[in-house]
Amino acid sequence: MASLFILTILISFLLSPIAALPLAIESRAVSQTLLDQLSFYEQYAAAAYCPANNSPGSTTAITCEAGNCPLVQTAGAQSVLEFQDVGISDATGYVALDHTNGLIVISFRGSRSVRNFIADINFALVPWSICTGCSAHAGFLESWQSVRSIVQGAVEGARVAYPNYKIVSTGHSLGGALATLAAADLRKGGYTIDLFTYGSPMVGNRLLATFITGQTSANFRVTHAQDVVPKLPGYAFGFAHVSPEYWVTSATGVAVTSNDIQVSSGVVNFKGNQGTLGNSIDDHLWYFNNISGCGGDTLEFKE
Numbered sequence: 001m002a003s004l005f006i007l008t009i010l011i012s013f014l015l016s017p018i019a020a021l022p023l024a025i026e027s028r029a030v031s032q033t034l035l036d037q038l039s040f041y042e043q044y045a046a047a048a049y050c051p052a053n054n055s056p057g058s059t060t061a062i063t064c065e066a067g068n069c070p071l072v073q074t075a076g077a078q079s080v081l082e083f084q085d086v087g088i089s090d091a092t093g094y095v096a097l098d099h100t101n102g103l104i105v106i107s108f109r110g111s112r113s114v115r116n117f118i119a120d121i122n123f124a125l126v127p128w129s130i131c132t133g134c135s136a137h138a139g140f141l142e143s144w145q146s147v148r149s150i151v152q153g154a155v156e157g158a159r160v161a162y163p164n165y166k167i168v169s170t171g172h173s174l175g176g177a178l179a180t181l182a183a184a185d186l187r188k189g190g191y192t193i194d195l196f197t198y199g200s201p202m203v204g205n206r207l208l209a210t211f212i213t214g215q216t217s218a219n220f221r222v223t224h225a226q227d228v229v230p231k232l233p234g235y236a237f238g239f240a241h242v243s244p245e246y247w248v249t250s251a252t253g254v255a256v257t258s259n260d261i262q263v264s265s266g267v268v269n270f271k272g273n274q275g276t277l278g279n280s281i282d283d284h285l286w287y288f289n290n291i292s293g294c295g296g297d298t299l300e301f302k303e
């Protein structure tokens with residue numbers, strides 16, 4: 001498995017000059033307001049790693065024992081749905097209401113073992129009827145579909161009660177992949193949902209990435225430095241990425257300023273994280289803070 005992983009990286013690298021499309025960096029900085037948003041929703045993604053926030057039956061205040069979601073705690077966010085280890089891929093996360101900011105937030109946890117997740121990630125694409133010619137990563141799609149009805153039910157209930165609230169889907173790593181598929185699917189069903197992902201792998205083929213990119217709600221695909229996970233499963237295997245990318249260039253452990261975020265677009269894009277030669281797990285685990293700080297390292301993602 002490790003050798004497949006190395007092969008992916010090698011092939012992606014070798015193909016990069018010929019696969020690159022004409023793309024530009026749109027901006028070498030973002031506004032302070034956008035930085036604040038990216039940093040805020042990261043805390044909702046971080047909170048999905050904390051077991052108390054995804055224990056079924058306990059719809060409670062969202063808190064992070066690792067201390068990495070203070071803004072969410074201050075907002076007094078409360079879950080309306082918590083789910084844990086659903087389906088063969090152990091989909092885990094919550095849906096929360098934030099009355100301070102007028103939000104309905106869907107958040108998915110990443111894998112408890114990032115190393116196993118990286119080593120075991122496979123390349124299987126399966127057709128997804130959401131759009132013509134579209135395919136999604138088989139394991140990610142199965143995982144999303146295992147919780148689709150309960151998540152949609154919670155979101156619908158919240159929307160009926162709070163029709164003016166903004167709906168946001170978020171997650172880190174595998175959780176970012178699930179957040180992307182959730183947003184795509186629920187938008188297709190008529191919801192307006194902004195998407196904030198952190199270190200998400202690629203979720204499907206070019207047609208799917210193009211379809212999601214073109215949906216009317218906003219996409220914020222955040223990557224960090226030389227994070228290895230957004231490079232997987234790999235453009236070389238027919239995968240592509242939701243656009244645009246917000247590439248955080250500051251070092252792991254260092255506070256992010258608005259000047260540290262470069263924006264670039266394209267479903268095949270080498271202007272951001274993908275253009276880096278390194279493959280870092282440390283960079284994967286640091287998005288504004290220690291994003292998986294609540295997570296243990298016991299479970300692995302099963303496909």
Ligand SMILES: *[C@@H]1O[C@H](CO)[C@@H](O)[C@H](O)[C@H]1NC(C)=O
Nearest residue numbers: 066253290291292293294295
């Ligand atoms: C992040 O949190 C995990 C789990 O608490 C801990 O093991 C790790 O050392 C932390 N990493 C950093 C960079 O603080």
